[in-house]
Amino acid sequence: MAESPTPKSPSGKVFDGRLIRRMLAYLKPYRKQFWISLLLTLLLAVLNPVKPLLFQYLLDHQIREKDIPGLRLLILLVVALLFIQIIFQYFQNLMSNLLAQSVMRDIRVKVYQHIVHLRMKYFDRNPVGALQTRTISDVETLNDVFSQGLVTIVGEILQLLVMLGVMFYIHWQLSLVVLTTLPIMLIATYIFKEKVKSSFQEVRKYVSELNSFLQEHISGMYIVQIFGREKEELKRFKKINEAHRNANIRSILYYSVFFPVVEIISALAVALLIWYGTGEILYQRLSFGTLVAFLMYIQMFFRPIRMLADQFNTLQLGMVSADRIFKILDTEDFIPDNGTLDQSSTPFPAQVDIEFKNVWFAYNEEEWVLKNVSFHVPPGKTYALVGATGSGKTSIINVLSRFYPIQSGEISIHHIPIEQFKLNWLRSQIVTVHQDVFLFSGSVKDNITLNHPDITYEQVVAAAKSIGADEFIQQLPGGYDYTVKERGATLSTGQRQLISFARALVYNPKILVLDEATSSIDTETELLIQKAIEKLMQGRTSLIIAHRLSTIQKSDCILVLHNGEIIEQGTHTELIRNNGKYRKLYELQYA
Ligand SMILES: Nc1ncnc2c1ncn2[C@@H]1O[C@H](COP(=O)(O)OP(=O)(O)OP(=O)(O)O)[C@@H](O)[C@H]1O
Ligand SMILES: [Mg+2]
Structure with a gap:
């Protein structure tokens, strides 16, 4: 301090x-x-x-x-x-x-x-x-x-x-x-x-x-x-x-x-x-x-x-x-919230698309973190982001939710630049499941609903069931009322991840953004998480930072980031055939 x-x-x-x-x-x-x-x-x-x-x-x-x-x-x-x-x-x-x-x-x-x-x-x-x-x-x-x-x-x-x-x-x-x-x-x-x-x-x-x-x-x-x-x-x-x-x-x-x-x-x-x-x-x-x-x-x-x-x-x-x-x-250090569009003026269809057009972004003026990034995720598709650590993957999802403003270029959802949406509404349409799961002290249920008054207990249980988290939650003393302490220190990494998935599902967003954790977990949980991710992606446009080979292979397209630039993109088979950066990454990690 x-x-x-x-x-x-x-x-x-x-x-x-x-x-x-x-x-x-x-x-x-x-x-x-x-x-x-x-x-x-x-x-x-x-x-x-x-x-x-x-x-x-x-x-x-x-x-x-x-x-x-x-x-x-x-x-x-x-x-x-x-x-x-x-x-x-x-x-x-x-x-x-x-x-x-x-x-x-x-x-x-x-x-x-x-x-x-x-x-x-x-x-x-x-x-x-x-x-x-x-x-x-x-x-x-x-x-x-x-x-x-x-x-x-x-x-x-x-x-x-x-x-x-x-x-x-x-x-x-x-x-x-x-x-x-x-x-x-x-x-x-x-x-x-x-x-x-x-x-x-x-x-x-x-x-x-x-x-x-x-x-x-x-x-x-x-x-x-x-x-x-x-x-x-x-x-x-x-x-x-x-x-x-x-x-x-x-x-x-x-x-x-x-x-x-x-x-x-x-x-x-x-x-x-x-x-x-x-x-x-x-x-x-x-x-x-x-x-x-x-x-x-x-x-x-x-x-x-x-x-x-x-x-x-x-x-x-x-x-x-x-x-x-x-x-x-x-301190007037706010993200400007001048957008006017929301649910009432521009209701999104069931599936929306995401487009990045020549996006340049830096956290600090000295250093570009994203350099001229362009890609288009068609409605309902799943795109995976791969790349070395520090290549800018998390930064891409940070700018999509407008946590940081971009310096130039355009990001649009459903063909509308994201600045035109009301900030709150924009963020309510995108749910991001983060690398490190943050749990608040409170019950498991409250951690899933984040105290949203309209989400019912039944919805919580249904979400947990379809994610595959219900089983372990039921086994906790008190079940859904089990009190999470100190950011979930008493839960395992996999369990915390599953709770955060249930949280994402219950909010039912149009766009799912997932910053997959790198930490390796036992094969059983791994399988559970794999299923959960598939469930989450079902029927929505997803942008996924993937480390798991299975997630990557099932995605519709893979964007390969290197030092803030997209250097390759295509399906797994295409990229392997290309014999470029992706193949190297793949061989290093999985072969
Ligand atoms: N809040 C921040 N302020 C300033 N610089 C940042 C900030 N967050 C990240 N960076 C820098 O931006 C670059 C890209 O970081 P980013 O978090 O997007 O990497 P990443 O691809 O998600 O890496 P990882 O796989 O390790 O999560 C890095 O050089 C990092 O040092
Ligand atoms: Mg990251």
């Missing part, structure tokens, strides 16, 4: 207006919660500084004048205020978290939805791990921004301002005394904020390294064990863990230094206040109540400053995550 070592928000600012505005747009559906949460935060910011005022009043009036009923009333007022604060706090928390969780859900779904439609080329370039981090942990970071970042910062700043205002209003000289400690506090906070930020970023970097290491090594455990690399890989894992631990400890250290420093500074402020205040009281220039109120304010004053340091970090990390997420959402 390629994380940049020190991620920065694009502008490096905490308040990147463009990003914030974009994030706020996600709040729209939750406007009500947002305004309630903001309102409560603001109310709390104003209510909090009232308590010391009440105490001041109580000490200077009711206690001095021994006004017991008045005292009771004021104490009741303080208790009531506390209750109100608690209730407000509860709802504020509830609303802001509700809001953040909903926004997070929306963004995650949106990112996934976007990724699902990106073209294959994007996935060739972007590691799975990075995309995973985007949809999971980066979105999680945004959660903090929405639940405690934005609104809380506004509330805390307002509270500071209100407190300052009240303090200056009741006694400006005392306020100045308290404020003398503020610069030290601000400097300490700034240093702390910067240090913690960089160690947080480091922690995040190592977390993502841990993630990708584990992901890779657990999927590749087989290789690690086969080659006996356990010890060495463990060493590498230990090293990342060590770095992760150290980065975490660094941030904990900063916290453990910062908090006592804050304590010392506020103790200093208290000491100054008492020294100056008691003197003033003696000269009767200050009331006892005012001094107590100020002592309370000092406690309240430093807390928001400390919190602000944390919240600015949250916000900054949030900006980095938001930027990464928006980068994915801004």
